[in-house]
Amino acid sequence: xxxxxSSPVNPMVFFDDSIGGQEVGRMQFYTEVFRKDGVxxxxxxxxFHRVIKDFMIQGGDFxxxxxxxxxxxxxxxxxxxxxxxxxxxxGLLSMANSGPSTNGCQFFITxxxxxxxxGKLMVFxxxxxxxxxxxxxxxxxxxxNNMTKLLVVIxxxxxx
Numbered sequence: 001x002x003x004x005x006s007s008p009v010n011p012m013v014f015f016d017d018s019i020g021g022q023e024v025g026r027m028q029f030y031t032e033v034f035r036k037d038g039v040x041x042x043x044x045x046x047x048f049h050r051v052i053k054d055f056m057i058q059g060g061d062f063x064x065x066x067x068x069x070x071x072x073x074x075x076x077x078x079x080x081x082x083x084x085x086x087x088x089x090x091g092l093l094s095m096a097n098s099g100p101s102t103n104g105c106q107f108f109i110t111x112x113x114x115x116x117x118x119g120k121l122m123v124f125x126x127x128x129x130x131x132x133x134x135x136x137x138x139x140x141x142x143x144x145n146n147m148t149k150l151l152v153v154i155x156x157x158x159x160x
Contacts, residue, residue, distance in 0.1 A: 016156040017133055025133040029093055031125035048137050048152040057137045058096050058108040085123035087114035093125030111138045
């Protein structure tokens with residue numbers, strides 16, 4: 001997977017994460033364009049609500065916090081942009097949705113190669129630092145529907 005170095009088109013962003021109220025570190029990502037100018041949407045205070053070991057960690061529902069909320073920089077659902085990047089390794093940032101043209105605010109980070117998702121879900125970034133933080137989140141205990149038993153929060157986020 002190739003995501004260009006940080007630039008105005010492909011910025012570097014970060015998530016500072018906590019598990020059960022304890023800070024566990026920072027994940028940094030190179031991303032493709034992910035925002036619309038002037039739209040004040042961010043992930044601070046949102047959770048990683050769903051974890052499937054050896055597959056993915058899912059978050060970004062800052063509407064309901066449980067995977068049922070949807071909004072976007074376009075104030076609704078939107079279609080895929082492209083499928084040029086594959087789910088070829090751990091640490092890839094991809095859109096989470098419920099079918100074609102249903103992208104919103106939710107995303108997931110791959111914990112392993114997930115090439116069966118290629119052509120179905122859109123990769124738009126890559127962790128450049130701190131796969132260890134991703135692994136800590138991946139190992140959080142889960143309950144029914146792979147929901148985390150501990151609160152996993154993006155305590156701070158932004159562009160570097």
